[in-house]
Every structure is written in C-alpha cells, then in structure tokens.
Amino acid sequence: MDSVDEILIKKLPKNEVDKFNRIFFGRKDHSTLRLKDETKKASENDNFDVFGYSFDATKEQLRQPRVLRLGLVQHSIVLPTHKPITEQRTAIFHKVKKIIEIAASEGVKILCLQETWAMPFFLCTREKEKWSQFAESAQFGPSTMFLSELAKKHEMVIISPILEIDENATWWNTAVVINEKGHYLGKHRKNHLPSVGSFSETAYYSPGNTNHPVFDTKYAKIAINICYGRHHALNWLMFGLNGAEIVFNPAATISEFGESFWGIEARNAAIANGYFTCSINRVGTEEFNLNDKVIKRTYYGSSYVTAPNGIRTPMMSRQKDGLLTAEVDLNACRQVKDQWGFNMTSRLDMYAESLQNIVENKGDNQ
Amino acid sequence: MDSVDEILIKKLPKNEVDKFNRIFFGRKDHSTLRLKDETKKASENDNFDVFGYSFDATKEQLRQPRVLRLGLVQHSIVLPTHKPITEQRTAIFHKVKKIIEIAASEGVKILCLQETWAMPFFLCTREKEKWSQFAESAQFGPSTMFLSELAKKHEMVIISPILEIDENATWWNTAVVINEKGHYLGKHRKNHLPSVGSFSETAYYSPGNTNHPVFDTKYAKIAINICYGRHHALNWLMFGLNGAEIVFNPAATISEFGESFWGIEARNAAIANGYFTCSINRVGTEEFNLNDKVIKRTYYGSSYVTAPNGIRTPMMSRQKDGLLTAEVDLNACRQVKDQWGFNMTSRLDMYAESLQNIVENKGDNQ
Numbered sequence: 001m002d003s004v005d006e007i008l009i010k011k012l013p014k015n016e017v018d019k020f021n022r023i024f025f026g027r028k029d030h031s032t033l034r035l036k037d038e039t040k041k042a043s044e045n046d047n048f049d050v051f052g053y054s055f056d057a058t059k060e061q062l063r064q065p066r067v068l069r070l071g072l073v074q075h076s077i078v079l080p081t082h083k084p085i086t087e088q089r090t091a092i093f094h095k096v097k098k099i100i101e102i103a104a105s106e107g108v109k110i111l112c113l114q115e116t117w118a119m120p121f122f123l124c125t126r127e128k129e130k131w132s133q134f135a136e137s138a139q140f141g142p143s144t145m146f147l148s149e150l151a152k153k154h155e156m157v158i159i160s161p162i163l164e165i166d167e168n169a170t171w172w173n174t175a176v177v178i179n180e181k182g183h184y185l186g187k188h189r190k191n192h193l194p195s196v197g198s199f200s201e202t203a204y205y206s207p208g209n210t211n212h213p214v215f216d217t218k219y220a221k222i223a224i225n226i227c228y229g230r231h232h233a234l235n236w237l238m239f240g241l242n243g244a245e246i247v248f249n250p251a252a253t254i255s256e257f258g259e260s261f262w263g264i265e266a267r268n269a270a271i272a273n274g275y276f277t278c279s280i281n282r283v284g285t286e287e288f289n290l291n292d293k294v295i296k297r298t299y300y301g302s303s304y305v306t307a308p309n310g311i312r313t314p315m316m317s318r319q320k321d322g323l324l325t326a327e328v329d330l331n332a333c334r335q336v337k338d339q340w341g342f343n344m345t346s347r348l349d350m351y352a353e354s355l356q357n358i359v360e361n362k363g364d365n366q
Numbered sequence: 367m368d369s370v371d372e373i374l375i376k377k378l379p380k381n382e383v384d385k386f387n388r389i390f391f392g393r394k395d396h397s398t399l400r401l402k403d404e405t406k407k408a409s410e411n412d413n414f415d416v417f418g419y420s421f422d423a424t425k426e427q428l429r430q431p432r433v434l435r436l437g438l439v440q441h442s443i444v445l446p447t448h449k450p451i452t453e454q455r456t457a458i459f460h461k462v463k464k465i466i467e468i469a470a471s472e473g474v475k476i477l478c479l480q481e482t483w484a485m486p487f488f489l490c491t492r493e494k495e496k497w498s499q500f501a502e503s504a505q506f507g508p509s510t511m512f513l514s515e516l517a518k519k520h521e522m523v524i525i526s527p528i529l530e531i532d533e534n535a536t537w538w539n540t541a542v543v544i545n546e547k548g549h550y551l552g553k554h555r556k557n558h559l560p561s562v563g564s565f566s567e568t569a570y571y572s573p574g575n576t577n578h579p580v581f582d583t584k585y586a587k588i589a590i591n592i593c594y595g596r597h598h599a600l601n602w603l604m605f606g607l608n609g610a611e612i613v614f615n616p617a618a619t620i621s622e623f624g625e626s627f628w629g630i631e632a633r634n635a636a637i638a639n640g641y642f643t644c645s646i647n648r649v650g651t652e653e654f655n656l657n658d659k660v661i662k663r664t665y666y667g668s669s670y671v672t673a674p675n676g677i678r679t680p681m682m683s684r685q686k687d688g689l690l691t692a693e694v695d696l697n698a699c700r701q702v703k704d705q706w707g708f709n710m711t712s713r714l715d716m717y718a719e720s721l722q723n724i725v726e727n728k729g730d731n732q
Contacts, residue, residue, distance in 0.1 A: 026626035208694040233599030260392035268634035345558045351600040352721040359718045
C-alpha cells in the first residue's frame with residue numbers, strides 16, 4: 001500500500017470527503033501549491049514524488065506575513081550495504097542533490113533531510129566497528145561540505161542529520177544546521193536513544209549533551225527533535241519554550257515499530273506547543289549481511305507537515321523517494337497561541353516543582 | 367454525520383480495510399465484546415448506543431492477568447435549560463441511571479461520566495449567578511449521593527465530574543471519585559482552565575489546587591485529566607509519574623474547537639505515558655436564552671479508549687447517547703514500557719532543571 005491518506009482521499013465516497021477531511025485533517029480541502037512543469041518532468045525522470053501544500057494565517061495590522069517554503073526530503077539508499085562506504089555515500093549525494101535542486105527551484109528556504117541521511121541505517125545489525133567509517137565530523141565532514149555548497153548556492157538553510165564522531169572518537173546522532181550562506185551554524189545531538197527490538201542505539205552512541213537549542217536562522221527559529229525524541233513530550237516542550245517556530249523530526253522508523261503513532265506524535269506536539277512540525281522518515285528496504293544471516297529493514301516514509309492549529313498535510317508515499325514542500329506563514333504560531341492559550345495556562349511553576357520532587361524521589365505532593 | 371470512524375470502517379473498499387486499520391487504529395480487527403441480549407434491547411428501547419471492545423496483553427509467568435471492564439458514558443441533557451434546576455438534574459439522573467445499570471450488567475467495574483455531567487454546560491453564557499445552584503458539594507452534593515448508591519449496589523468505582531462549590535463559596539471544576547463501597551474516595555480539581563472563544567471558565571472558577579492525584583482503587587490506579595487539561599502534556603505526564611494505569615479525560619467540547627485534535631491528544635498521552643486513556647465528551651445541542659439572544663452549543667461525543675500501545679477503539683457516535691465498554695488487561699502498561707522504554711529514557715533530571723531555569727526567567731541552558 002502506498003499511503004493511508006491516499007486511500008482516504010481517493011476512495012472515500014465523494015459526499016463524505018469534505019466532512020471527513022474537516023474532522024480528520026482539520027480542514028475541508030488541502031490547499032495545494034502549483035508546481036512548475038520542470039518539477040513534474042524531473043520527478044518523473046528520476047522517479048521521486050513532489051507534493052506541495054500551503055497553510056494560511058490571518059492577515060495582521062502590525063506584522064507583515066512571514067511566508068516561506070519548507071522542504072522535507074525522504075529517500076532510499078542507492079547501493080547495496082556491502083559496497084565501499086565512499087561509493088555508497090556518493091551515490092546518495094548524487095540522488096539527494098537532484099531533489100535539493102528541485103526544492104530550490106520551487107523556492108524552498110529551509111530543507112531537512114532524514115535521520116543519518118547519508119548512510120544505511122545499520123543500527124539494527126548490532127555491529128559497530130564495521131560501520132564506523134560512516135561516522136563523520138559535524139563541522140568538517142563530507143555531508144556538511146557537500147550540503148554547504150548547495151546551501152550557499154540556493155540561499156537555503158539545510159538541516160543535515162548525520163552520524164557524528166567527535167575528536168574523542170565518541171559517536172553521536174546529530175543534526176547539523178547549515179545556514180543560507182553555507183556556513184556551519186551549529187548542531188543538536190539526539191536527546192533520547194532507543195533500545196527497542198533490534199535497534200539498540202545506546203550501544204553505538206550517548207544521549208545528547210546539547211540540551212534543546214533553537215537556531216535563529218535568517219528565515220525562522222528552528223529546532224530538531226531527532227527520531228525517538230518524538231515520543232518524549234518534554235523534548236517537544238523545551239524546543240517550544242526556547243522559541244522554536246518550526247521543529248523538524250528526522251526519523252528512521254519501520255512499520256513494526258508503531259507506524260500507528262507516526263501521525264499522532266508530531267501532530268500532537270504542533271498543537272500543544274504552537275509551532276509547525278515536519279516529520280521525515282526514510283523509505284525503502286535495506287539489507288545487511290550478518291554472518292550467515294540477511295537482515296532486512298523496510299522504512300515507511302510517510303513524511304508530513306502539521307501546522308500549529310493541528311491541520312496536517314497528507315503523508316508522502318510509504319515507498320517512494322520524495323520532496324514535500326509546504327508554504328507556511330510563521331505568524332500562525334502566535335495566532336494559535338492567542339486563540340488557544342495553552343502557553344498562558346501552562347502552570348510551568350507547578351510542574352518545575354513537581355518534576356523536581358519526582359527526581360529527588362520525594363514523590364509529587366499530591 | 368454520525369462518526370468519522372464509521373465512514374472509514376463501513377465505506378472503505380474491503381480490500382483496503384485491514385491495511386488501513388493496522389496503520390490507523392494500530393490493529394487489523396477491532397476485538398469486539400459480545401454483549402447481552404438484554405443490553406441490546408435496553409439500548410433500543412431507550413435510544414442509546416452500547417459498544418464493547420477488548421484489548422489483550424501478553425500472558426506472564428509471575429503475574430495473573432488483571433482484566434477488568436471500563437465504562438464511558440456520553441449523554442445529552444434532557445430538559446430545556448430554563449426549567450427548574452432540580453427538574454433538569456433529576457431528568458439527567460434518570461437517564462444516566464439506566465445506562466449505569468446496563469454497564470453494571472455488562473460487568474463494568476470503573477465508570478466515568480462526562481464533564482459536569484449533571485447539568486447543561488452553561489459556561490458559554492458568561493452568566494454566573496443565574497446558574498450557581500448547579501454547583502454542589504463534592505462530598506455531600508446530590509450527584510455524589512445519587513452515584514454512591516449505584517456504586518455500592520454494583521461494586522463499581524464511579525468518577526463523577528461536577529461543578530463543585532466549597533465552604534467558601536468558591537467554585538471548582540472537579541472530578542469526584544466514589545469507590546466500590548459507595549464511599550467518597552477523593553477528588554481532583556481541573557488544573558488548566560480555558561478561556562477560548564465563548565467559553566471563559568476562568569470567570570467561573572479557579573485553576574485546580576489538588577495537583578495530580580492518583581486514586582488507588584480496588585480495581586486499578588486511576589486519575590482524571592479534566593477536559594482542557596488534555597492539551598497539556600505535563601498534566602498527562604504527572605498522572606503517569608504518580609502511578610496511574612488509567613487516565614480518564616471527561617470533556618465538554620464542540621466541533622468548532624479542535625475536533626481534529628480529539629483523536630490525537632489522549633491517544634498521544636496513552637503512548638507517551640504507558641497507560642490507558644478514556645476520552646469522554648457530551649453529545650447533543652444545548653440552548654440558552656440570553657437576554658434577546660439564543661445561544662446554541664452542539665457537542666460531538668466521539669468517546670473512545672486508547673491502550674498504552676496506541677491501539678484505539680472506534681469512536682462513539684457524534685450525536686447519540688451511549689456507553690462504551692472496554693475490557694483491558696492492566697498488565698499491558700508494564701509490558702509496553704518494557705517494549706518501548708519511554709520511561710527509562712525520559713531524562714527527567716534534565717527537564718526538571720530546564721523547567722526551573724525557564725520558570726526563573728534564566729532561559730534554558732542551551
């Protein structure tokens with residue numbers, strides 16, 4: 001099946017679609033961006049989807065609209081996982097470059113790639129040494145170098161989730177932010193690491209030590225909640241309290257692990273915190289030879305964007321590479337806060353105290 | 367339209383339903399409870415729906431299954447809102463009693479009613495004095511007296527969300543917990559109060575001062591997150607940290623205010639915190655005469671239950687009174703925590719510190 005949303009949109013009886021969309025997606029019609037003819041041609045030639053949607057905000061008297069286009073890229077790996085590392089990476093670079101060029105031509109100003117986008121997600125093998133050469137420097141590694149050029153060329157902010165190795169040979173699961181001049185702006189290291197089923201990330205790297213940075217880019221205040229961090233409400237909350245207008249959630253997740261959550265968590269976070277969320281998951285099947293066994297993992301894509309008022313785009317394909325562009329007006333963030341008041345009614349002082357009591361094993365003062 | 371879930375289940379092409387259900391609801395088939403013939407008759411005679419679903423847990427070696435049935439009741443008011451208060455309340459008592467008796471005959475052991483279940487939800491009128499006689503004592507008021515008898519008779523724990531007035535004539539939005547012996551066990555006062563659109567609850571009562579109590583009943587450890595509190599991730603979190611196995615969310619909410627969130631928030635909370643959530647919303651249209659105007663508010667029901675693994679039941683009707691019974695095995699809570707590890711990876715010490723910094727206006731140490 002390619003997409004649950006596709007079933008809904010295409011196969012529901014016509015007289016039910018409007019009502020269904022309003023309750024399910026939060027609005028009657030998806031507001032679709034008109035894409036260029038060249039974009040359609042390129043996507044057909046290179047076999048990736050391109051979808052575009054827009055989100056409105058109310059016109060204000062004192063602030064100009066702050067409209068910009070976001071880009072989410074989901075892609076499969078290109079070469080088999082036993083090929084030389086440089087070949088594997090170069091093949092991915094080649095594929096992703098084409099998609100970024102299209103994004104640029106469609107006016108995307110902030111773009112985010114999937115978790116550890118430049119390598120297969122080998123964390124299911126439980127092998128470490130064999131794969132260590134995929135780890136790279138956040139500031140000077142090949143992924144950052146490659147994307148910096150594209151960022152500068154297109155005046156685009158790019159978020160590059162990589163496997164980082166630092167000066168001490170410690171690994172981290174890291175999102176690098178490259179600004180619109182092609183400069184390294186900073187990084188965030190994944191705060192919450194899963195040990196779920198065959199994925200045991202704590203065997204590879206440590207929980208992040210960068211807290212909850214928000215990057216004040218030319219276009220928007222952005223943050224990154226990496227993969228499993230989406231299960232943690234406090235992670236989402238802190239990015240919001242630190243000022244994020246958009247939080248990206250680059251992921252690598254398979255259907256057996258909670259595909260039914262995928263449409264829930266980032267959307268809940270957008271609503272609760274009054275910001276846009278952008279969920280990105282890799283696609284395709286990855287095979288690993290492990291002694292006598294072959295391990296296969298299939299990622300279900302389904303990238304999507306949610307606005308602060310809970311309206312979300314349809315999800316991308318479960319199988320196919322693709323670019324999702326979303327035109328957003330950042331003024332929506334404050335407008336939704338004014339409407340709903342979750343920020344005003346948050347009672348953070350109570351929770352700071354309660355959490356401290358829990359941490360000190362004193363129990364909450366019920 | 368009666369229910370979005372009904373559209374999905376009944377109108378999707380047959381060959382897509384299984385796949386759709388797995389991704390959307392979290393499992394292929396809804397596991398339906400067989401209800402008694404008398405139940406069906408009663409529901410037809412008195413024009414309310416009864417649905418039953420069950421959730422499994424894995425059999426364990428050292429713990430017996432802890433299986434019990436929960437009951438969620440959604441109902442409309444009975445008499446016009448200008449009628450004498452006692453008449454209005456008695457008519458609701460009469461209707462709800464029938465539903466509770468059916469719940470008892472189906473083996474329900476913990477039952478929860480909707481927010482301020484024994485009155486019209488007049489908070490949209492912005493009038494206060496006129497309605498003040500609906501406020502009642504948590505421990506000795508008519509709602510508690512009425513339900514205590516039923517609780518004792520059926521050895522049923524009942525959660526009774528009321529409009530409370532205390533000795534100081536202060537109002538609170540309160541959930542009373544009555545135990546299986548018919549005794550008042552305690553209460554929780556709504557932590558987060560909306561001032562959204564025409565609903566300005568802060569004009570009526572104060573934010574709760576009872577923190578996040580979990581009630582250790584004969585059948586399960588339960589808590590209540592009242593209505594607008596569902597938008598606050600920290601509210602859900604604290605009930606979980608304090609040990610809740612089931613959190614009820616009694617509500618009174620209209621379609622114009624985020625019906626598209628309704629299926630998201632309580633479900634997200636169940637996943638994030640490893641407990642069952644039970645969402646209950648009133649139904650029907652309520653009319654209020656306000657000077658020369660008539661104000662109407664229509665509630666969309668749609669009550670549902672979510673398991674800690676994110677599987678949820680279909681939602682009840684958007685229009686009709688009803689009882690939703692769910693058979694749960696509380697062992698699922700720990701099993702899901704063992705599988706997903708969100709509790710183990712929560713890093714609460716980091717967040718206690720970050721929140722304290724925010725509260726003290728020091729900013730998070732990014």
